Every structure is written in structure tokens, then in C-alpha cells.
Amino acid sequence: MAILSEHVARYLDELRPARSPVMHEMEAMAARDGMPIVQWETGRFLATLVRALDPGLVLEVGTAIGYSTLHMAEQLGRGHIVTLEIDPARAEVARGFFTRAGVGERVRVVEGDALETVSGVAGPIELLFLDAAKDEYRSYLELAEPALSPRALLVVDNVLMSGEVALRRGAPDTYWAADRLAGARILNAELLDSSAWVAAVLPIGDGIAFASRR
Numbered sequence: 001m002a003i004l005s006e007h008v009a010r011y012l013d014e015l016r017p018a019r020s021p022v023m024h025e026m027e028a029m030a031a032r033d034g035m036p037i038v039q040w041e042t043g044r045f046l047a048t049l050v051r052a053l054d055p056g057l058v059l060e061v062g063t064a065i066g067y068s069t070l071h072m073a074e075q076l077g078r079g080h081i082v083t084l085e086i087d088p089a090r091a092e093v094a095r096g097f098f099t100r101a102g103v104g105e106r107v108r109v110v111e112g113d114a115l116e117t118v119s120g121v122a123g124p125i126e127l128l129f130l131d132a133a134k135d136e137y138r139s140y141l142e143l144a145e146p147a148l149s150p151r152a153l154l155v156v157d158n159v160l161m162s163g164e165v166a167l168r169r170g171a172p173d174t175y176w177a178a179d180r181l182a183g184a185r186i187l188n189a190e191l192l193d194s195s196a197w198v199a200a201v202l203p204i205g206d207g208i209a210f211a212s213r214r
């Protein structure tokens with residue numbers, strides 16, 4: 001299942017410009033090894049935000065091999081990115097890519113469980129990107145909250161989960177587990193009705209929640 005109809009997805013895919021050699025290599029590695037990375041459009045959306053905001057600090061939860069991080073790092077001006085990854089092997093691969101892409105100085109990869117490392121990040125965080133364990137999103141958000149800048153932006157990936165969040169509850173044969181789908185539905189509803197955030201759910205990539213702090 002996919003969010004977009006096939007012809008729209010194909011059109012967007014063909015529209016993607018050529019990537020830098022390192023970014024191209026990351027995409028090839030992710031495809032070869034089944035590594036979960038954001039879709040290019042999500043990476044470019046984050047890059048656009050970084051370009052416009054010129055943030056002092058971006059916090060990313062879920063580095064994997066650093067693909068979304070690189071999209072953002074390429075557009076950084078004065079600031080830097082702290083990115084959290086629980087898998088040391090992935091963190092090491094990401095660091096290698098950052099060095100080779102020439103953004104190593106702008107990115108700090110913190111290894112460990114984000115449930116323990118988020119609160120160690122000194123703010124103010126101007127852009128928070130959540131892309132790790134889907135059932136932990138609300139905890140990451142709560143932990144990061146004290147370090148957010150007053151006008152922080154939030155991006156959360158996979159909130160439409162291949163479109164399956166829109167299926168009726170208990171639908172059989174879904175790719176995403178029922179509890180993950182239930183969690184995404186709750187998060188989306190909470191964000192849209194939140195007194196702390198002005199939020200929208202956008203059909204970019206696998207669906208993102210995009211929010212600005214009230």
C-alpha cells in the first residue's frame with residue numbers, strides 16, 4: 001500500500017534531481033541492505049526548513065546511516081545537528097558518510113537509547129525531527145520539550161504508515177502492526193488538537209506531522 005497513486009509517485013520520483021555522490025551512495029546502501037531511510041521528498045522538506053530557519057540546533061531522533069541528517073546538514077548555516085542512534089554500527093556508518101560529505105563538523109552523533117539521551121541535549125532546539133521507534137514518539141517529544149525553543153518546529157515521520165492509518169481499525173493483513181497504527185492515529189489526533197502545537201499531517205513521503213510550537 002502507498003499514500004500516493006502510482007502515477008503521482010512515479011512522476012515525483014522522476015522529478016528528483018541528481019544527488020551528490022555521497023547521498024547517492026547512501027540511497028544505494030539503503031536499498032541494498034533494506035535500511036530504513038526517509039523518502040527523498042521528506043529529506044528535501046527537512047532541508048528546506050533548515051535553509052529557511054537557519055537553526056542554531058537541530059535534534060534528530062533516529063540517525064540510521066545519516067541520510068535525512070545529510071539532507072539537513074547540507075543546508076545548515078551557523079548551526080549544528082545532534083542526531084541520536086541506538087545502533088552503534090549504524091552510528092559509525094553515518095559518521096563515515098558525514099566525514100566524506102564534508103559535514104562532519106556540523107553533526108554530532110550520539111549513541112544510545114534516545115529515551116535516555118534526549119534529555120541530555122542542551123537546547124534551545126529549533127527543529128526537532130522524530131524518526132526512530134514509532135511507539136516511542138510521544139516519549140521523545142515529552143523528553144525534548146524542556147529544551148525546545150519557544151517557536152520550535154516539529155517534524156515526525158511515518159505518521160501515515162503507507163496509508164494504513166486510514167484503514168478501519170483492525171483491518172487484516174497490514175504491513176504495519178496494529179499497535180503501531182493505533183499509536184500513529186492517536187499521535188496525529190493529539191497533535192492536531194493540541195494546545196501546545198499548531199500542526200498539520202502532510203502526505204509527504206510516508207506521511208509527516210509538521211507542527212509549530214504555540
Ligand SMILES: C[S@@+](CC[C@H](N)C(=O)[O-])C[C@H]1O[C@@H](n2cnc3c(N)ncnc32)[C@H](O)[C@@H]1O
Pocket residue numbers: 036037038061062063064065066067068069084085086087090112113114115131132133136
Ligand atoms: C527509520 S530509521 C532512521 C532513518 C533516518 N532518519 C534517515 O532517514 O536516514 C530509525 C532509526 O532509529 C533507531 N532507533 C530506534 N529506536 C531508537 C531509540 N530508542 N533510540 C535511538 N535510536 C533508535 C533505529 O536503530 C534506526 O536506525
